[in-house]
Amino acid sequence: MNIKKVFSTKGGRLLVAAVLGAGVLVGVTVAANGAVRPDCKTLSYPLCARSVAAKQVVDNSIPASKLVPGDRAAFLKNTDVYGKSGVSVDFKPVTIDKIGGSFKTNKTKVGEFTLEPGTWLLNSTAFFARTTAGAPGTRPQLALRVGASDTAFGTDYGTILGAEISPAKDRELSGSTVKVVTVDKATTVEVFAFGYNDDAGSAGSGEIAASASVVAVLVG
Numbered sequence: 001m002n003i004k005k006v007f008s009t010k011g012g013r014l015l016v017a018a019v020l021g022a023g024v025l026v027g028v029t030v031a032a033n034g035a036v037r038p039d040c041k042t043l044s045y046p047l048c049a050r051s052v053a054a055k056q057v058v059d060n061s062i063p064a065s066k067l068v069p070g071d072r073a074a075f076l077k078n079t080d081v082y083g084k085s086g087v088s089v090d091f092k093p094v095t096i097d098k099i100g101g102s103f104k105t106n107k108t109k110v111g112e113f114t115l116e117p118g119t120w121l122l123n124s125t126a127f128f129a130r131t132t133a134g135a136p137g138t139r140p141q142l143a144l145r146v147g148a149s150d151t152a153f154g155t156d157y158g159t160i161l162g163a164e165i166s167p168a169k170d171r172e173l174s175g176s177t178v179k180v181v182t183v184d185k186a187t188t189v190e191v192f193a194f195g196y197n198d199d200a201g202s203a204g205s206g207e208i209a210a211s212a213s214v215v216a217v218l219v220g
Contacts, residue, residue: 086120087216089113091191093129093209099138099195100202105150107143107192110212115187119220124191125176126160127211133169138204140165140173140195142212146187157181157189161196165208180219189214 091111098106126142141161148154160175193210197203 086118086218087113087115087214089214091212091214093127093211094193095131095206096140096193096195096204096208096210097206098202099140099204099208100197100200103141103143103192103194104148104153107148107194108210110142110191110193110210112188112190113214113216115181115183115189115216116218117184117186118218119180119182121217121219122158122179122181123176123215123217124158124160124178125213126174126193128165128173129209129211130165130167130169130171130207131209132207134167134207135197135203136164136167137198138165138167138195138208139163139197140204140208140210141193142175142210143192143194144179144189144214145192146189148190148192154190165204182220 089111094108094110097108100106122144124142124144126140128140139161141159143159143161144157145154146157156179158177158179160177163173163175165171165173191212191214195204195208
């Protein structure tokens, strides 16, 4: 290249100025980084802290073993905590044998499921179907309980109760409940069906079938 010719034209002089300017900028960057940390350079390893942008990291270019221990643990943590379903179960219809009286001794078991340690969002639905015509005033109930027995109500993990079912045959009623619970060990949750009458009687016993669905999502 004829350097004199380059300098003799305006375009050539601009080109040389641009190249020299770029060199100065690079030199300033390296010098500045070196002043802060002598063993750190922008253009070669070791890189300065925070000198690599997230968009410069391509898929799988940094393996899990290279992450800070705390970050690695967070990445590898049970992904269910981010909203995946942990439990999803449907319970087939069961006839409610007894309505009225004591829940402790008269409840009908529909089924059970297990929650692993953690904080859970329980979404429960109940479906009641009258299989035999009867008297008005019966309010069927679905109850999720832990530790329920003939002498204890147990801990409430969700209850559906309130509306009256039609006394006519083949009439239906549904309901739902949402509850957040925390367990520190594997815990069995039992699902029971029951019901009450406004007059505290036993009308409706053996006349109503109860089925249920439960979806439990780990949220913590």
